[in-house]
Amino acid sequence: MIQMRVADLPNILNIKKINSEQIFKGVSINSRNTVPDNLFVAIKGKRYDGHDYVKEAIDKGAIAAVVERFNPRLSGIQLVVADTMKALGALASNWRTKFQVPVIAITGSVGKTTVKEMIGSILSQLGSCLTSHGNMNNEIGLPLTLFSIENETKFVVVEMGAAKNGDIDYLAKIAKPSIGIITCCAPAHLENLESLENIAITKGALVSNLPPNGTAVLNREDRFFDYWKKTNSSSNLVSFGKGGDCFSSQELLEADSSLFQLNFRSFVGKLEIEQVGQHNIKNALAAAAASFVLKTDPQTIAKGLKKAPRIPGRLFWVRGKRINILDDSYNANPRALRAAIDTLCYEKGEKWIVLGDMLELGSNAQELHNESIIKINKSGISRLFCLGSFFGKASRYFERQSENFTDVDNLILRLRDLICTSEKKVSVLIKGSRALQLDQVVEALKKANV
Known part of the structure; x- marks a missing residue:
């Protein structure tokens, strides 16, 4: 402290x-x-x-x-x-410089928190590892995290979020990371960032602030990989994903876990993680790549990934007698929604989806919601429940049964009634931006799911 x-x-x-x-x-x-x-x-x-x-x-x-x-x-x-917010950052930056400790920073449109928790689970086996709590990834949360660095701290793992241009540059200058990870670039916060190109530039500021002896860890499959590679100010680069230095093979995606073979240079080994979905295998690759940079042995990486906790609100299965709830209510953007639907589709039997509007998508918000519904038609989902005006309008593109709601209470009443009278068990994905309060739907259905 x-x-x-x-x-x-x-x-x-x-x-x-x-x-x-x-x-x-x-x-x-x-x-x-x-x-x-x-x-x-x-x-x-x-x-x-x-x-x-x-x-x-x-x-x-x-x-x-x-x-x-x-x-x-x-x-x-x-x-x-003149500015207390900047004073908070300056104080945190000064405190961070007093410690010769590796700081691993993660940014990206999706996957930040999961990768952070995975790395924290790996490195905590080697010594005291400070990780940012929850979503403390902004100009307030990041400094408050850095204030907790102590002499005993061996590793620091933080995530960095961006709502506008310049956010990551500001946070990177405070944290002074030695390893910078960019998970991906996808439509999110478009209301302020306006385009994917601006998102990529904003996220890229993480690796352009790395020291010469630092390392950038980049998604080889992302369309902006080459741009980030050019902006990397360090002399080292490790890529993950298909065609990268750290990649997966022999993937086996199950309902409650994911198994795959991890390949990194001369190392090949089988791993299992409790997080579900192919996108979480990619998150595990990012975490493993960063850990290999720190010369972590493969056994420690495998054990840490296996122990990494599943996070409520982020593709978290809640299984019961009447329904299986796939809780992804923490937040939403189009790419994260596609990943959630893919995960739901591994379930057998009838599948429903509850969607709350995806906010901060800018001038193309309605089009992005429409496209998301059209893609759902190919997933085998039988019922759609929408909360919010964007998905309410987009629901006309759904080819099966859909219902629209303007408030969360009526949505809960309808779902509870259907669940209590249903003759067969269903799997329900619940996803939307936090402002839609779909976590209330999750809690209500958990109580009804006895």
Whole structure:
């Protein structure tokens, strides 16, 4: 955990010197979580302003507060900066440079969290491995993760998300990764990034910020592989996927696991992972490739991949008496939807799909939803349930039975009624953007699935 003199902050934050020999331990951006000796950073967000909670943080024992505006009515040290968000990043970057520890960073349109968890499972067998929690992959979450680096930390594994141009460049400059992984480029966040080319450029900033002795780990099958290869600022490159350095063969995709042969240079070995679907084999290849870069032995890689946890909300099977639920409710984009449908199709028997709109797809959003429904027609899915206007309009392209809903409560009532009266067991895929709250549907069906 970060521990530093308050007097050292002005040099890091480029502000006036301050005379204080106090030492802060830990950084907080939420007054509810502030504990004695913390440094409180007042972040101004869309729904809240941390400046409104500086007094509460100081009352709870915060040694100092980083703010954008000085409040003369407050006691305690206030360090005034132009931008508290950038101050948070600068402080995290400074702390990271104090440790000669490998930092593995992952970005990409899909697969970031799964690859992160796989690598964490592998490397944690070799020593203390710090991995970012959940989706702490932005300009707030990444710095907060880096503050947890300690002398005992042997590896750091973080993911980096991008909602707009420049995001990955900013995060990479903070984390200073030694290994950069790009899983793929696919339609996501198009509302701000506008095109696949812009997404590729934004993601590519990860490998253009690598040190000369670093390593880029790239998806050989991605259409932007050659572009990323050119932008790679390190002297090393390892590719994964078909035609790459690390590839799979003899794949066997089962309902609750995936088996394959891992090939990396002179090594050939059979592996099993609990994650389902061919796309997760590719995620495992990315994780294995990065681990090989760190000279991890194959047995440790195989054991770590086998133990890597399945993540609720991300192609997570919940099996019961009446239905089998494939919970992929965490988020959605067209490529991730195709992968989820492929996974559902390995199930025998009747199959349904519950879809919530895929958000932030920009001006082509309706077209992308239409294309997704047309592709579903080839999958053998018998019933479609849509939540949201985009899939509601696109449902007319579905060739079998479909129903549209405008709120999640009515959707839940309808599904529960159908499940309770169904004479046969069905498998149901539930997928949509987080704002559609399809996790509520999953929880409701789990309760009904007795």
